[in-house]
Amino acid sequence: MRHLLGIEGWRREEIEALLDRAEAHLPGGSASSSVLQGRVVANVFFEDSTRTRTSFEMAAKTLGAEVLNWTAQGSSISKGETLLDTVRNIEATGPVALVIRHRSSGAPHLAARHVRCAVINAGDGTHEHPSQALLDAFTLRRRWGALDGRTVLIVGDILHSRVARSNILCMKALGARVVVCGPPTLLPVGIQQLGTEVAMHLDPVLPQADAVMCLRLQTERQSESFFPSTREFSRLYGLNAQRASKMKEGALVMHPGPINRGVELAPAVADGARSVILEQVANGVAVRRAILEVCV
Numbered sequence: 001m002r003h004l005l006g007i008e009g010w011r012r013e014e015i016e017a018l019l020d021r022a023e024a025h026l027p028g029g030s031a032s033s034s035v036l037q038g039r040v041v042a043n044v045f046f047e048d049s050t051r052t053r054t055s056f057e058m059a060a061k062t063l064g065a066e067v068l069n070w071t072a073q074g075s076s077i078s079k080g081e082t083l084l085d086t087v088r089n090i091e092a093t094g095p096v097a098l099v100i101r102h103r104s105s106g107a108p109h110l111a112a113r114h115v116r117c118a119v120i121n122a123g124d125g126t127h128e129h130p131s132q133a134l135l136d137a138f139t140l141r142r143r144w145g146a147l148d149g150r151t152v153l154i155v156g157d158i159l160h161s162r163v164a165r166s167n168i169l170c171m172k173a174l175g176a177r178v179v180v181c182g183p184p185t186l187l188p189v190g191i192q193q194l195g196t197e198v199a200m201h202l203d204p205v206l207p208q209a210d211a212v213m214c215l216r217l218q219t220e221r222q223s224e225s226f227f228p229s230t231r232e233f234s235r236l237y238g239l240n241a242q243r244a245s246k247m248k249e250g251a252l253v254m255h256p257g258p259i260n261r262g263v264e265l266a267p268a269v270a271d272g273a274r275s276v277i278l279e280q281v282a283n284g285v286a287v288r289r290a291i292l293e294v295c296v
């Protein structure tokens, strides 16, 4: 594997091999912490990020690499420089991998065709966010042993979510049943073709879930109004304490972040006993260490 552009096309064994490798990258694990000694990994973020960027940086640094952090703000993008010129110029400074986030679907794929170093997709438009899906699957696998036969319910703005798309592909490949739930205007047409079931109403499906992944309204990716109001969305699709009490015993609450507290997820649930949200973040470093090790 040279690039990590998406989960699409991955076989179960390949995902499992990556997750097995990530186990060795957990704190105290057997993986070497110097595989990237003397190398540079470049974070190339055309879009904002908190978790993904810091997590890739932590992963690279704890493998011995130096990290170059490039962000669109303050760059020559404002002077009209293109995506390809930007990535080619960053590559010319010598990194072994470019970790790219971009608002356009397919941007890392385009970059990968024009550079020699590894390209890792850190989120492209509404398309894919493969490292997020791998860390989510890793978190559930560590909790459950395996995803086979488990029901994962993804709730919210599915239409604009690259996290949802990558997670559906990843969790289906690992044997889970995946149900997506949200307002009809925020469910992509034909999403069932990815092997997922669709639910318009949250309350009837909630008690079936072994894990519920809440997604925020990604208004920055919405070109028109998809929902009457945030309050209405929250009332129908928000995971509040009363709804969470209807979940199966032991069922987990996930969120890729950033949380819009009180909208898709109530603070008491986000910080409650079912939540594995910070576990997802911690596991993200081990998973990204494994990704860097495999790609570079």
Ligand code: NCD
Pocket: 051, 052, 123, 129, 132, 162, 163, 216, 218, 256, 257, 258
């Ligand atoms: C997500 C993203 O950027 O796609 N966040 C993340 O990387 N953990 C989800 C989002 O923006 O809502």
